[in-house]
Amino acid sequence: MSTTKKYNPYDNVQAVVKNAASILGYSHDDYEAVLFPERELKVSIPIRMDDGSVHVFEGYRVQHSTSRGPAKGGIRYHQNVNIDEVKALAAWMTFKCAVVNIPYGGGKGGIVCDPSKLSDSELRRLTRRFTAMIAPIIGPDQDIPAPDVGTNANVMGWIMDTYSMLKGHCVPGVVTGKPLELGGALGRHEATGRGVMLTTLNILKALDIPVKGSTAVIQGMGNVGSISAKLIHKAGLKVIAVSDVSCGIYNPEGLNIPEIIEYLSAKKGNLLKDYKGDGVSYISNEELLELKTTVLVPAALENQINEKNAKKIQAKVIVEGANGPTTVEADEILKKRGIILVPDILANAGGVVVSYFEWVQNIQSVSWSEEYVNERLKTIMDQAFQAVWDIAREKDTSLRTGAYLIAVKRVVDAKNLRGIWP
Structure with a gap:
């Protein structure tokens, strides 16, 4: 019988966080809460297929951290989606937002499906029902989804429309990566x-x-x-x-x-x-x-x-x-x-940086040029790279550890400054 341990991406995340926390001199109590997602939602999504049959899909939305701001992260449509993968992706989003210092936490979602085998109408129905089922925990102030593997701007448009219909008014800031005509950002x-x-x-x-x-x-x-x-x-x-x-x-x-x-x-x-x-x-x-x-x-x-x-x-x-x-x-x-x-x-933090720009434009009802977006993106990416390069050299670590030293410190410090409620 094989004793090979099954790959679990969330174990990967925890190992890297613990290593960074150790170098930073944190006690276990300092970073314990960061090792666990704040919220995990699993939903069963019944869909009427084009042939008239009903199929139930499994979906997830995980919010890893909201210590530094609303959760932010994509929605993935893939046949291999599972809860451990979604948890890991949500945690990576937390630290990705922290390393480039934008005011978001991390979230992620997914549906177990093969989008290439679904018609456009089936994908639309699946997206709308999934949106309705996660609607209580998403929103421009709570959790802002975005495209990921198997999803695109059109899917984000369906999510925005569904959420807006449920709220009774247009809410473009609920998702990023939307079509330009629906409030998407140039350069996204x-x-x-x-x-x-x-x-x-x-x-x-x-x-x-x-x-x-x-x-x-x-x-x-x-x-x-x-x-x-x-x-x-x-x-x-x-x-x-x-x-x-x-x-x-x-x-x-x-x-x-x-x-x-x-x-x-x-x-x-x-x-x-x-x-x-x-x-x-x-x-x-x-x-x-x-x-x-x-x-x-x-x-x-x-x-x-x-x-x-x-x-x-x-x-x-x-x-x-x-x-x-x-x-x-x-x-x-x-x-x-x-x-x-x-x-x-x-x-790969460029996506979430410009998602942040899109969200800012949506909630402030302003519009930026593509040149302005790309210039701001370059400034943030260059600054983040230099900070990671410098700390990795200072501490004689890998660039991954350097990035996590910056990100974990920002997340843990925010969590501890807010304290544990009640």
Whole structure:
């Protein structure tokens, strides 16, 4: 019988928090409350399918912390969604918001489903019923959802409309990542990928690695991966490999990223396995992660770099576009091998930063230009990177530990200043 412990992303979160708290000199009482989500809601969502049958889906909304402000975090539609994953993602949001110092806590939601197998009308009914069932705990002052894996601006529009119908008036600030016509923010669609690009340039500069001649490999071609690829390519790095669920494609001379993105977006269902490009060879996602490159951007799902493959990674730098793509065990292996890793709570925080900008515009009824949004995003990402880089060097730790030293301190201090009620 196998004794291999099942991967639990929430264990990962707790291990990193405990390590940071120890370095900060906190007692267990200081940070005990931060180890647990404040609220977990599980709902059963009955939906009338297009064929007339009724199917019950399982959904979750978890609020990890509201010590520094309303909970903030995406809603994921994926067949592998489970409560431990949602709890971990909610906690990562808490620390992500803290490391870039925006006034939010962390939340996350999810529905166990395969959106690719649902019609638009089924997705709309599922979204509306789920929104109605979590409505008591969300709102612009309580918990503000956003898009994540398997969801998009249209889904956020349905959530906003459903919540507004329940309230009897328009409430655009209940979600971010909405269509522009419904109060979405210019620059939000590209924000996470733009943050990954800015972080990539920041880490190369910090390590004195020139952009010219540097290569990049990107796992995942969803919103984060495709925009990261587009902007990293535009910044001057040679993108030699990308992947989606079907396979990876590789060309050591560099891929035609604009052409690949145009192909993938031309028709729903287009996959890289059917892309025909000059000099392209087809590889697995596993092989892609192990390619020799300057920068590796895992921008798919969690648990991609683990103790099984960490010894085979050949990248000089890893910039985490996804949430939790690297396990605690892999972190240790990479550190010993001298591979620099920029953690998710810093690298992919661009999305939540611009979500914050969108929320501010909604609740104040103002509108900002895309140039202004991108300038403010760059300022915040640059400042956060520098703070993490400086404390990691000062304490002689990894960048992940450095990011958590900043984030955990902000969250724990806020919690303790507020005290335990009653």
